[in-house]
Amino acid sequence: MxxxxxxxxxxxxxxxxxxxxxxxxxxxxxxxxxxxxxxxxxxxxxxxxxxxxxxxxxxxxxxxxxxxxxxxxxxxxxxxxxxxxxxxxxxxxxxxxxxxxxxxxxxxxxxxxxxxxxxxxxxxxxxxxxxxxxxxxxxxxxxxxxxxxxxxxxxxxxxxxxxxxxxxxxxxxxxxxxxxxxxxxxxxxxxxxxxxxxxxxxxxxxxxPQLLFRLLSLLLIPVALVVGLFLAAIPVQGLSSAFGQLSSAGTLMAMALVMMMLVCVALTWQQHPSGVNGAAARLLAGALMLVTGLAVWAVLMRVRQYGWTPDRVYALWFAAVLLLHGLAYAGCAVFGGSAWSGRLRRAAVGLALVTAAALALILTPVVDAGRIAAKSQVARVLAGEADAAELPLWQMAHRWGTAGRDGLEQLADYAEASGNTDLTTRLQEARSAATYWELAADVQDVTDDLRRDLLEVMPVQPAGAVPTPEDFRGLRRYQLVRWIRGCKQLLPDGAAGCVLVRGPLGVSANAADDQALLLFREGRNGAQLESLALRFGPDGAEMLGSVLLGEAARTEQTIAQVEALLAAAQAGRFEISPARQNTLKLGDLEVLITP
Structure with a gap:
């Protein structure tokens, strides 16, 4: 039975x-x-x-x-x-x-x-x-x-x-x-x-599950220490070398989510968080506003340089929602007094509903990321702020929906009216390429005319170290187009907005090591100084590793400072001297090329 x-x-x-x-x-x-x-x-x-x-x-x-x-x-x-x-x-x-x-x-x-x-x-x-x-x-x-x-x-x-x-x-x-x-x-x-x-x-x-809460609460103090160290290092290290990339914003947003989760764990684990863990939870809640604010800034810097894409629209939207959480958490932690935890619990419920509403808007025409991005990229071209080589044309054709394709039609009309054959060609390639990698392979070649165009507008130091068009074989078209555009953002005296410095700048002090540093203007109004390292050889030029700038370049520079640095380099007012390896000293700016 x-x-x-x-x-x-x-x-x-x-x-x-x-x-x-x-x-x-x-x-x-x-x-x-x-x-x-x-x-x-x-x-x-x-x-x-x-x-x-x-x-x-x-x-x-x-x-x-x-x-x-x-x-x-x-x-x-x-x-x-x-x-x-x-x-x-x-x-x-x-x-x-x-x-x-x-x-x-x-x-x-x-x-x-x-x-x-x-x-x-x-x-x-x-x-x-x-x-x-x-x-x-x-x-x-x-x-x-x-x-x-x-x-x-x-x-x-x-x-x-x-x-x-x-x-x-x-x-x-x-x-x-x-x-x-x-x-x-x-x-x-x-x-x-x-x-x-x-x-x-x-x-x-x-x-x-109480066991899970107990384990997660052990992370409150380590995470609080890491966040505190990061925030304390910002005034010393600066932000220009790290921000302006979506990867930076993604790291900050991921850390903000971890901070929010740990604070909520503390609020659930204890009615009135106290002791070292309670202090760590309150510090994380107060610091959340700074971390989320930096995430918003990181996305905006990227948008300012390269315009909107759907990923940047989503990133800014999510960062803004997290900033709203950060403001509420910090307000409760800093001004909530002894009742801060109760205030934050009430705020968290409202924030959850606001977050749901904000996410729902992404699925409505109010926040059509493809439409926003397409209008931005078209506007950059019409304003002369971007060349065809920089545009995400394949993504517009295959990933941004009808708004992206409408943007391509506007670009095609502009290319035909202005006689921009390069843009017309790239539009055709983007539409016909089945994958992005297929399109990237199609633009690998660089014409002799483009290499010669670069040498015509680019000053070189020392005076007798002028490269030939053959020296730039192996580089991609979009790279040379970007450099030419930077050179054409002229200085106040009419000089080019770029300079190439050749010399033994790497880990070896051998004078026969034919390396070069290219400095050029980029961004809106040429307000940003870009630095790229090259090595010339029998097969043409190759891009080296990252370029590390000295303390003077880690903070935001004004347009006047960028122009002054380029003018000094063009006039030969620099020296190449060994540190731990050879560096380029240009006034207060010191540049180190790493392999």
Whole structure:
């Protein structure tokens, strides 16, 4: 006779197992229909968005909620997500082109993740769905259950493969036959996932895992020390050598997310954070404004140099949202007094809703990154701030949707009206190239005329060290175009905005080592001084490693300072002398070339 307790347990687990199996079968149907022709592309996008968000949300909420309530809550999430994805799909000629934009897909996933705790609490505890403690517990509980479920699936299949290897020794291939049936394998994976969720729920997995909180709280002090060291070094080291790149902004934003997570862990772990860990949490909350502000600045510097691209639009949008968090966290930490933690808990709930709204806007026409980027790049060309070699033409043709292609049409009209044959050629190459690397290979060659054009506008020091066009063989066209444009940003006295200094500038002091340093103006109004290292040889020129500038160049320079440095170099007012290796001393500027 069956044990009643066991029967009850099986009945309780069955809904989760069924939901997991059904989700696996639904994803198999989607994968099987990927190249379907029955539904229009917009219809397939809608079905995909609905099923993926519906199944994901339902699996995240079942356990704390019954099957019926989890499905109803998932419906509340899936319907608006589907609408937003359809809106975003209108940016592309084919709606399913949205899947090529990983950022928009990730935004939709994060929106589902933010919405699930709010909906779960709204349906289970209507009076507590805006309380930080309950939201934090629900969020961490969901993450813990889903992680355990995914881990259980991984262990199941590892065991399955080992079992197959064992049975294969006696010519039994049943497990292999099951794994080769796609729909059955996915349904089985989903069922195992649901079973894992059920077991975790049976063990009280609805609460936040306290062991994880205890471990994460150990990181508060080390992270606070690292952030403090970074902020303290900024006045000494300066920012110009490190910022102005999306990699810098990405590092800052990633660290800001870590800081926010650790502060929230401290607020969940202790009602009133105290002791060394509490002080570290409060310091991180106060420093968050500085880190997020620097992230915004890093993105803006890049935009100022090279205009907008979709990645920079997304980066600035995310950085601005993080800056809003930073301002709120710092305000509570600095001005909140002894009640700072309670104030921050209330602020965090509102910030979560604001973040969800900001992410949702990315999927609407309000923040169409492709349109913003295309207008920016076209405007740069029309204003004479960019040449064809610098433009992301292939991305506009193949990644930026209809807005990118509309931008290419505007550039084509401009090229025809202005007689810009180089732009016309590059537009044709960008449209016809199947991949970016194919386009890069097409522009590898450099004509003799372009090399001669560079020598005509570029001053050289010492006076007798003038290179020949052959010395520049092996360089790419876009490199020479960039240097020529820098040279044509003239100094106030009409001299070129660049200079090439030849000499033994590397790790070797051998005078026969034919190296050179190229200084040229770049950026808006030529306000930025760029430094590149070259080595001349029998096969032409090759680009060397990074160029390290001395203390005088690590801070922002004015246009007058850039012009003064170039004028001094053109007049020969410099010296080449050994430090730890030979460097170029140009007034207060010292340049070191590293291999």
């Amino acid at each position: 069956t044990d009643p307790d066991t029967a009850t347990l099986l009945r309780a687990r069955l809904p989760m197992v069924a939901l997991g199996a059904g989700s696996g079968f639904a994803f198999w149907l989607l994968a099987r229909s990927w190249d379907q022709t029955v539904l229009p592309e917009a219809g397939f996008l809608a079905v995909f968005a609905f099923l993926s968000s519906f199944c994901g949300a339902a699996l995240a909420m079942i356990g704390p909620l019954s099957l019926a309530r989890a499905l109803r809550g998932a419906l509340w999430i899936a319907l608006p997500i589907t609408g937003l994805m359809l809106l975003a799909g209108t940016r592309y000629e084919v709606a399913t082109g949205l899947f090529d934009n990983e950022v928009l897909v990730l935004v939709a996933v994060v929106l589902v993740a933010i919405a699930c705790p709010f909906v779960l609490l709204r349906m289970s505890q209507p009076g507590r769905w805006m309380r930080f403690a309950d939201l934090s517990s629900a969020s961490w509980g969901m993450l813990f259950r889903l992680s355990c479920g995914a881990g259980f699936v991984l262990v199941f299949w590892i065991l399955g493969f080992l079992s197959h290897a064992l049975l294969d020794l006696v010519n039994i291939t049943l497990l292999e036959d099951i794994a080769e049936i796609d729909w059955l394998a996915l349904m089985l994976s989903g069922a195992v996932f649901g079973l894992g969720l059920a077991v975790v729920q049976d063990l009280g997995g609805s609460g936040a």
